[in-house]
Amino acid sequence: MEEIPVRVAVRVRPLLPKEILRHQHVCVRVVPNTQQVIIGKDRAFTFDFVFGQKSAQDQVYATCIKPLVSSFIEGYNVTIFAYGQTGSGKTYTLGGGHVVSTADEEKGIIPRAINEIFQSISEHQNTEFTVKVSYIEVYKEELRDLLGHETSSKDIHIREDEKGNTGKNILYIF
Template sequence: MSEVCVRVAVRIRPLLRRELLHRHQVCVRVAPPGSGQVLLGPDRLFSFDHAFGPTAGQDEVYESCVQPLVESLLDGYNATVFCYGQTGSGKTYTLGGGSQDEGGIIDRVAQDVFLLLAERKSDGSVEATVRVSYMELYREELRDLLDMNTDYKELHIREDEKGNTGKKKKKKL
């Protein structure tokens, strides 16, 4: 795996039917295709590790951004896919897919993890425990999306006095 710890991809969704009916205009596009650059309006250029236009399929996004993470998982590395964007920007579609025929990142990761584990286990050299988290942070409230009984208020993000998140270190006496 390369030395880059964080990679950023942007996916531009197509205009929705209601946006087309209201004659909204496309204001963001990948330019030039394959460059990892996005053009906002006529002249604001932004660079990313990956940039996907409205016609990019789930396969292309998964194979470019996530599949290498799955392969590194089985080599002992941790991996996180973090989706960020405003409501309606396409996060759920990218993660969960639009239909059973075109699964999203979650479906593909689960399938690949267990296929790769089965391949490695066939020679008897691998024993694995799989742990998965699917969290939503919305308006500073955290929810475990894999636990249907979890209320937003039940999970808390903990910060120390310096604003750091995570476990507090115990002081040695």
């Protein structure tokens, strides 16, 4: 596997219905046939991957996440980090929806990665696996596991310990 420390993808979400009703406009434009966005009139930024307003969940997953999940299954530690202000589309991209019956095409990164990981586990019936799940939020410099009601931020470990241990085959999705 080629070692690349960090890759950055940008996904421009479409306007929400309430934003359209308020006559708001998208302030980020994707430059066609490039990995650039323009903010405002002329501020251009280049990223490893750029997805426009009409990008599909499966396109984002196949391009950015599937190779990471494959590396994870091969034994590498992987981190997927969604960053942006409130309302920027992180939850949609990660989860896809707030209900269990979300259509397959709307499913986000987390359900797709989980399906792929457990499919791989089912194909290796002679191997023992242990799966631990955390859904971590970083807010105001505090860490919170959204699945653990009683988890304090000091109990969440996202870095190696003083001995350099991170565990085996860790897939972090923030």
